[in-house]
Structure formats: C-alpha cells, structure tokens
Amino acid sequence: MSDIERAQAVVVGGGLTGLAAAVAVARAGLKTIHLAPQGPPDRRTSALMMPAVRYLQDAELIGEPSGIGHPLQQVRIIDATGRLIRAPETLFDSAEAGLPAFGWNFSNVKLNEAFATAAAALPDLETRPLTLTGLVRNDAGTLLTLSDGTEVQADLVVGADGKKSLVREEGDFRARENGFTQAALVCDLELGRPIGNCSIEFHYPQGPFTLVPAGGNRANLVWIDQRSVLDAARAAGPDALVETFREKSMRLFGSIALATPAHIFPLSTITVTEAGKNGIVLVGEAAHAFPPIGAQGLNLGLRDVADLAAGLAETDLTAPGWTQKLSLDYARRRAPDLARTTGIVDALFRSLLAEMIPAQALRAGGLWALKSLPVLRKQAFGMGMGNR
C-alpha cells in the first residue's frame, strides 16, 4: 500500500461540469485531485438559464455574465415543417415572466477559462493533465489507476468524464444508451442583420435550425439534421454551406458569412438508474445526455454540481462511511430532476421529428395553447428555466 497515493476526493473529467464539480468539492474542504486531460477547445456554446447563471455567480465561477456572455430575452419559434398541420409563429419574451432575461449565452471556451481561474485559486485542488485508466472498489474506498501508472486510493470519486464515462462503466452503474441518426452542426455566423437578444428556432421536419444571439451581428448556429445531410452540406464547401444557411433561415437576415468552421456532434441519449452509490457520484453527461433541444444539458449538469455541493455542506466529512451516505443522498436528490428533464427533452425531440399526423396536431395544438394561454405560458417558462 506504500506506493499508493491517498486522496479525499478525485474528480475525473476536465469539461465544464468536471471543473465546476472540482471547485465545489475542494471548497467543501476535501483535498482533491482533478484529472483533466488536455483536449481540443470545446467549440460549443451554452445557453444557460437564470437559475444556472445565478449558481455560477454564487459559486464565484463567473463574475458579471455580461463580461463573457450575451443575454437571451426572447425565443421565437417558426414552424418550417410545411406539414399539413402547422404551428403558429410563437414568441416568448422574458418581460412576460417579469425577468430582464431568460438567461445568457456563453461560449464554452470562455466558461472554461473562467472556471479554470476559480479552480487555480484553491489550495486544496490539484489539477493533473492525466486520464483515468482503471477503477476498482475495495474496502477502503476506490482505487484509481491514472495514465502515468500512478495509483490513487480515493474516498470520494466524482465521474464527470462525459458520455463514454469509464467511472460509470467500471463503477458498475446501470445505464441506458440510445444513438440517433441525427447529429448537430455548430458554427458562428456573421449576419447581415442583427437578431438582437432573440434566439430564433426554425423547426424543420428533420430537426430545428437555431440561431442564438452572440452579440452584434453574430449568431451561434445549432442545426440538427440527419448526420448524412450535415456531412454532405459541410463537404460541399463554405459557399454552398452559406447558401444552405440562407435558405434554411428563410433569407431573413440578408448576407451570411461563416465566422468559424463548422463542427458536427453526434447525438445520443444516456440515462442512469441511479447517479450515485458506493462513494461514487456521476455529474454532467456521465449521468445524462440528450439532444441539444431547449438548451438543457449543461443547465442540468450544473444542477448536479449544485446538489453535490449542497450534499457536501450537510455531510459530516469526518464520520465513518460518509462517502457511502453522501453518494446515496446525491442519487436521491438528483432522481426527480433527471427523470423530469430527460422526459421533457425526449418528448420535445420526438414531437419535432414526428411524421404522424396526430403527433403533428398535438405539437401544433400545444404551440397554439402556449401562444394564447397565459397559465400554460407561465408553466412553460418555468420548465424551460429548470425551476424546481
């Protein structure tokens, strides 16, 4: 046992939830090792709703959101399906909900920089650019093997290692995975006309084409379609790609220029039956993944971290067996939110793609109801914001 290092906590994964979790765990007073292998920059952007933004500010992971993000005050939905039963154009305005904004849109690179600055200031947090290669449960907790051959005996393990989580697999968590033939193409665009602080969603039968405000005339595009369609559109070259964007956005914005190269992300869903046990907890996409519809993924991941921080604050970290108690408590706290959010996104995704006439009628009727019934609109605002 002499060559084996000891750590009170190890956080695995250097994405946004891993960074936020490492900060939360070290702030709780645990000597923490954060395994954060270097990777290419995360070119996605994240629309974070006000509860998530407030959490980031309270946890001092970011300062004023205006320093690194752009406000989201309106959401406009345009039914571009050309179906028999179509939904009316619908506008949601944060002023209706009595809010200055629904949330803020951030580039993941900027969030990563802000979180890393917060992490660097914590004396109990040590970051290593290593991957986890093995995990075994033993009587003393969990024995981890790192990519440099080091072995670490940890009390608490936080799996923030994304969709293909080794912590989930070797920690023996039951998970259900479902791959889609659709993918998401993302890039930044310079538009001839600004979109203000309004996120605009064109709903096509194959998936939404969404422009999210990124300041001035810039917008972040998230286009969901069949993977083969996205690959072909990108392979056709920048000029043809821009012409496709002009067509998909109904030529509403004048000229369009590519501001960044297009990246394509495969889409899948992952659900776990429990998000914590045996001194191991899963956060972010290690615990849940779904298509980027309604901007829920990172919002949910940050609620994982907020619940982990709350659980740590209520736990006696010196009592025998505290990690077992904490991980079970975490699983119990997270279960309703994970089930509810996954259910909403799944229903939304299926309703967007459904070719069945009854499903189209339901979706169109739902949007009509949302457009005209204030009580329903209020509930929809709350759900989209991730209010609990």
Ligand SMILES: Cc1cc2nc3c(=O)[nH]c(=O)nc-3n(C[C@H](O)[C@H](O)[C@H](O)COP(=O)(O)OP(=O)(O)OC[C@H]3O[C@@H](n4cnc5c(N)ncnc54)[C@H](O)[C@@H]3O)c2cc1C
């Ligand atoms: C196109 C698109 C748009 C999106 N837009 C939004 C949005 O607007 N709003 C929103 O809330 N969400 C959005 N999401 C979802 C959001 O991006 C994700 O939920 C979030 O980034 C997941 O973060 P994560 O840290 O859990 O996982 P990841 O970002 O995947 O990070 C996992 C990390 O673990 C590391 N890792 C993996 N294996 C190991 C190992 N063995 N050892 C050590 N490290 C390991 C990886 O290197 C990686 O750094 C979007 C997703 C997509 C695809």
